Amino acid sequence: MTRIKCCGLTRIDDVRRATQLGADAIGFVMTRKSKRFVEPGQAARLRDAVPPFVTTVALVMDDEPAFIEEVLRVLRPDMLQFHGNESDDECSSYGVRYLKAIAMGEGAPALARLRDYPRAAGLLLDGHGLGEQGGSGQRFDWSLMPKDLAQPLLLAGGLTAENVAEAIRIARPWAVDVSSGIESSPGIKDSDKMERFISAVRAVPSA
Numbered sequence: 001m002t003r004i005k006c007c008g009l010t011r012i013d014d015v016r017r018a019t020q021l022g023a024d025a026i027g028f029v030m031t032r033k034s035k036r037f038v039e040p041g042q043a044a045r046l047r048d049a050v051p052p053f054v055t056t057v058a059l060v061m062d063d064e065p066a067f068i069e070e071v072l073r074v075l076r077p078d079m080l081q082f083h084g085n086e087s088d089d090e091c092s093s094y095g096v097r098y099l100k101a102i103a104m105g106e107g108a109p110a111l112a113r114l115r116d117y118p119r120a121a122g123l124l125l126d127g128h129g130l131g132e133q134g135g136s137g138q139r140f141d142w143s144l145m146p147k148d149l150a151q152p153l154l155l156a157g158g159l160t161a162e163n164v165a166e167a168i169r170i171a172r173p174w175a176v177d178v179s180s181g182i183e184s185s186p187g188i189k190d191s192d193k194m195e196r197f198i199s200a201v202r203a204v205p206s207a
């Protein structure tokens, strides 16, 4: 079964809908560089609507350690997700399990960076280029997804209800991560798109 993370939620009704539909993880974008940014206090209120056994993830991107500490204190997420140029040492320094996004925009050369994060709980391969911001709906060549890494791999970037089944068949990820593909506008999730996306993932037979 392919796990599903829905990211960039900003409204309590969207959190309830995503988890009712069966999302395995909910992501809150904490970096102020994003249009989907939520304040730590607001993220904590959204987090309170997440039921047990659904993982909460706080997304940061080259943010100051003091800000990340504030996020951890106020939101208490299950995991951190790093989207910038953070090193394995930096990502590991908070004592919280973490995911590291790898920018696959330039294709095969990006694969070398996957070895740089031995302490990551999972690696998220995303369609944006190095130095660009994620969450922009860019996909990459799914056939580049490695099949020989010990760490679980998450597939992200430009996934929609229409393409996610093909993406899973090609990339065989542990999980998929979606943001813009289930939105009507940045940060505003669309109930119908969420339902169609989650149904499309669940309809793919296990490998």
Ligand SMILES: O=C(O)c1ccccc1N[C@@H]1O[C@H](COP(=O)(O)O)[C@@H](O)[C@H]1O
Residues within 6 Å of the ligand: 007, 008, 027, 029, 031, 033, 034, 035, 036, 059, 061, 083, 124, 126, 127, 133, 134, 135, 136, 137, 138, 156, 157, 158, 159, 177, 178, 179, 180, 181
């Ligand atoms: O969602 C954002 O605004 C964002 C900002 C900065 C870095 C990452 C961001 N989102 C993450 O990007 C991927 C792909 O998103 P999409 O489905 O292509 O829109 C995903 O992990 C988002 O969480």
